Amino acid sequence: MKIEQGGTRVIFIFSNIVVKIPKLKVIRPFIRFFHHLINRQVEEKLMAFDQTSVVKAILRYFLSGIIANRFEHYYSKKHKNFDEIIHVYGLCFGMILIQKRVSVVEEEDERWKNFLRCLIKKGIKDIDLLVARNFGWDNGKMKVLDYGRIETIREVYKLKFL
Numbered sequence: 001m002k003i004e005q006g007g008t009r010v011i012f013i014f015s016n017i018v019v020k021i022p023k024l025k026v027i028r029p030f031i032r033f034f035h036h037l038i039n040r041q042v043e044e045k046l047m048a049f050d051q052t053s054v055v056k057a058i059l060r061y062f063l064s065g066i067i068a069n070r071f072e073h074y075y076s077k078k079h080k081n082f083d084e085i086i087h088v089y090g091l092c093f094g095m096i097l098i099q100k101r102v103s104v105v106e107e108e109d110e111r112w113k114n115f116l117r118c119l120i121k122k123g124i125k126d127i128d129l130l131v132a133r134n135f136g137w138d139n140g141k142m143k144v145l146d147y148g149r150i151e152t153i154r155e156v157y158k159l160k161f162l
């Protein structure tokens, strides 16, 4: 078993499945808060989570791992025949995600470099869809393994038309 640290989740990688567990945010938020306070960036950083309300932004920040797992589960189940994503097996206790394990795409891979050119040409802007580590090989095809943000979900359908 291998453990991978994502931005919002800790990923336990077994031979055939991965288990994505939301990260508990305890000490780091305080360090980041003071850092942003010194740089007068608190408002700007919070707005990245929600532009309409500070309370929603704070909630989204603390719950981002759970939200990501729930989005991934919802999207996968709603689009069962969509072949551009690594599908999800299930969601335990509403927050622990089980997904098929795949081989992660490498940044140096020429096939990724060509694929990235197509993504940019198609006008894909979401940052999570422009990094190799968010894609995996499944049945010889590059598919998205991280679609836990609303911005990603808004654009992921475009992969069908590459």
Ligand SMILES: Nc1ncnc2c1ncn2[C@@H]1O[C@H](COP(=O)(O)OP(=O)(O)OP(=O)(O)O)[C@@H](O)[C@H]1O
Residues within 6 Å of the ligand: 004, 005, 006, 007, 008, 009, 010, 011, 013, 018, 020, 068, 086, 099, 100, 101, 102, 103, 104, 128, 133, 134, 136, 145, 146, 148
């Ligand atoms: N299905 C999978 N098969 C193999 N490895 C995986 C799988 N899902 C995730 N990983 C590994 O764990 C890493 C983090 O996973 P993921 O991107 O889903 O989490 P995250 O919290 O959204 O991370 P980040 O915010 O850094 O993108 C991936 O970059 C990949 O290396």
Ligand SMILES: [Mg+2]
Residues within 6 Å of the ligand: 006, 128, 133, 134, 146
């Ligand atoms: Mg990711």
